[in-house]
Amino acid sequence: MFLRTRGRASGCLTLTLLAIAGTALAQSPNIVISQVYGGGGNSGAPYRNDFVELFNLGDAAFTMPDWSIQYASFTGTSWGSQKLVIPSATTLQPGQYYLIQLASGGSSGVALPTPDLIGNLDPSATRGKLALVNRSTSLPAITCPDAGHGVVDLIGYGAAANCFEGDGPAPGPANATAVLRADGGCTDTDNNNLDFSVLAPDPRNTSSAFHVCPGAVTGACCVDTTCYNGRTQAQCSQLGGVWKGAGTTCTPDPCVCRGDCNCDGIIDFDDINAFVAAMSGGTPCSAENCDVNNDGVIDFDDINPFVEALSTGTLCP
Numbered sequence: 001m002f003l004r005t006r007g008r009a010s011g012c013l014t015l016t017l018l019a020i021a022g023t024a025l026a027q028s029p030n031i032v033i034s035q036v037y038g039g040g041g042n043s044g045a046p047y048r049n050d051f052v053e054l055f056n057l058g059d060a061a062f063t064m065p066d067w068s069i070q071y072a073s074f075t076g077t078s079w080g081s082q083k084l085v086i087p088s089a090t091t092l093q094p095g096q097y098y099l100i101q102l103a104s105g106g107s108s109g110v111a112l113p114t115p116d117l118i119g120n121l122d123p124s125a126t127r128g129k130l131a132l133v134n135r136s137t138s139l140p141a142i143t144c145p146d147a148g149h150g151v152v153d154l155i156g157y158g159a160a161a162n163c164f165e166g167d168g169p170a171p172g173p174a175n176a177t178a179v180l181r182a183d184g185g186c187t188d189t190d191n192n193n194l195d196f197s198v199l200a201p202d203p204r205n206t207s208s209a210f211h212v213c214p215g216a217v218t219g220a221c222c223v224d225t226t227c228y229n230g231r232t233q234a235q236c237s238q239l240g241g242v243w244k245g246a247g248t249t250c251t252p253d254p255c256v257c258r259g260d261c262n263c264d265g266i267i268d269f270d271d272i273n274a275f276v277a278a279m280s281g282g283t284p285c286s287a288e289n290c291d292v293n294n295d296g297v298i299d300f301d302d303i304n305p306f307v308e309a310l311s312t313g314t315l316c317p
Contacts, residue, residue, distance in 0.1 A: 028057070028152055028153050028188060029058050030056055030057065030058035030060075030062040030092075031054055031055070031056055031057075031058075031062055031064060031067075031092060031132065031152065031153070032054070032055055032057055032132070032152075032153045032181065032185060032188055033052065033053070033054060033055075033069075033130060033132050033153050033154075033155050033181070034053045034054060034055035034097065034180065034181040034184075034185035035051070035052070035053035035178055035179065035180045035181065035185075035201070035202065035203070035204075036051075036052055036053075036123060036128075036130055036155060036157060036173075036178060036179050037050055037051050037052075037123075037173070037178035037179075037201045037203070038050045038122075038123035038124050038125040038126070038128065038173070039105070039125035039173070039174060039175035039176060039177070039178075039201075040102070040103070040104050040105060040109060041104035041105040041106035041107060041108055041109060042105040042106055042108060042125060042175040043106070043108055043175060044108065044174075044175045044176050045105070045106075045108045045109040045175045045176060046109050046110070046176060046200065046201060047109040047110060047111075047112055047201055047203065048104050048106075048107065048108065048109040048110060048111055048112070049101050049102060049103065049104045049109075049111075049112055050101075050102035050103050050104065050105075050121070050122065050123055051099060051100060051101050051102055051112055051115070051201075051203050052069055052100045052102065052121075052123075052130065053097055053098065053099055053100070053185075053203060053204060054092070054097070054098040054100070054132065055092075055095075055096070055097050055098070055181070055184075055185035055211075056092035056093060056094055056095065056096050057094075057095075057185055057186050057188060057213045058094055058213075058216075059094050059212075059213075059215065059216035059217055059232060060094060060232075060234060061091055061092065061093050061094065061234040062091065062092055063088075063089070063090065063091040064086050064088075064090050064091075064092075064134075065088050066085065066086075066088045066135060066136040067085075067086045067090075067132065067133060067134050067135070067136070067152070068083055068084060068085045068086060068132075068133045068135065068136050069083070069084050069086070069100065069119075069121070069130060069131070069132055069133070070082065070083045070084075070130070070131050070133055070138065070139050071083075071121050071122075071123050071128060071129065071130050071131075072128070072129045072163075073124065073127075073128055073129070074124065074127040074128050074129060074156070074158055074160050074161045074162065075143075075160070075161075075162050076129070077141040077142055077143055078141060079131065079138060079139035079140075079141070079145065080138025080139060080141075082121045082122065082123075083121075083138055084100065084102075084117070084119035084120075084121055085136045086100075086117060087117070090116075090117075092206070093210065093232070093234045093235050094210070094212055094213070094216050094232045094234055094235065095210035095211045095212035095213065095216070095232070095235070096206055096210055097185070097204035097205060097206065097208050097211075098116050098117070098205070098206055099112065099113065099114075099115045099116050099117075099203050099204060099205035099206070100115060100116065100117045100118070100119060101115035101117070101118045101119070102118075102119055102120065102121045102122065102123065103120050103121060103122040105125075108175075112203050113203055113204070113205050113207075113208075114205055114207070115205065116205050116206050124158070125173065125174060125175050126158050126172045126173065126174060127157060127158020127159070127160055127161055127169075127172050128156075128157060128158065128161065129154070129155070129156045129157075129161055129162075129163050129164075130154070130155050130157075131145060131151050131153070131154045132151070132152045132153040132154070133145075133149070133150045133151055133152065134150045134151075134152050135150040137150075139151075143162055143163055144162070144163035145163075153165075154192075155169075155170055155179065155192050155196065156169040156170065156192055157169055157170040157171070157172055157173065157179045157192070157196070158170075158171075158172035159171075159172060164192045164193075165190045165191060165192045165195075166189070166190055166191025166192055166193060166194065166195075167191055167193060168191075168192065168193035169192050169193060170192040170193060170195070170196035170197075171193070171196070171197070171198045172198070173198045174198075176200070177198045177199060177200060177201065178198070178199065178200070178201035178202070179196045179197070179198055180196060180197060180198075180199050180201075180202065181195055181196055182195055182196070182197060183213070184211040184213075185211065185213075186211070186213035186214065210235060212230065212232060212235075216232055217232060217233070217246045218230045218231055218232055218246070218247075219231065219233075219236075219243055219244050219245050219246050219247055219248040219249075220243075220244040220245075220248040220249055220250050220254050220255075221235070221236035221239060221241040221242070221243055221244070222241050222242045222244060222254060222255035223239050223240060223241035223242075223255075224255070225255050225256050225286070225288050226255060227250035227253050227254065227255040228241070228250070229249055229250050231243065256286075256288040256289060257286075257289055257316030258288070258289055258290075258291065258292045258293075258294065258305070258309060259271060259275075259289065259292050259305070259306055259309030259310060260286070260289045260316050261274035261275040261278060261284050261285070261286075261289055261290045261306075262274040262285060263285040263286050263289060265316045266316065267309045267310060267312065267316070268310070269310070271306075271310065272310070274290070275290055275302075275306055278290040278298045279298060279299070279300070279302070279303075284298075290302070292305040292306045292309060293305045
């Protein structure tokens, strides 16, 4: 991440001077700022409150221990006066969002989805600077803090912002628009002017659908007998499920062991009595397991598939 500052060259009113204000930082491997909206409650605003959205673009769960978001005006240095500390136990799964509700400029717009955190920061609707910091202490009163001050991610938005990542600030939004990181939050080239676009605000919280970034290791996840495709191990664990391994899918279904009518984890002769009982109208430990041909009913059409499964003596997946 290159943090840059913009200022006036002495003796020239129109010349803009770009100078590197900090060291080069690695792209964030996990939590980034994915959206900033500062028009909440203003005339024409679709939402009543400002908000900041964070996102885990990594492939593992990540906990933010006493992290904070800190805001300064587009040319300001008073980061500490607008600071909000994120609770230390806050953990985001891969592809999970985190919604922080902020101040309101009036009564226009509807309420945000249920926020994960509420604060009183008051970002500008059109131009400003926001830093995600890996500590709760205030940033120093300087134009452009960097990794040495704990900055993990930073966005300068609006053409006049004097601190930003890369070659220029993100474009400036308005009361009815926000700045959103591309690809649902997955794009991080450390160039604010390339990574962010002005779009309609789209607030997402920890209950929103996950958006796993390309490159994450995913597989099938079994929650009881229901199979979910494309889940990371951490996401599957959060659902209370059993992850079936990298690259696995729900076809064939790994969550049902058809033929294991006594539910002991193996298809063998011990399943015969349970299968016969289910055929006679009894209640098996798992109707899905005894419905060997997967047609929704346990009947004579299941006999041949059951005998075939029995002959293999296989362990359940």
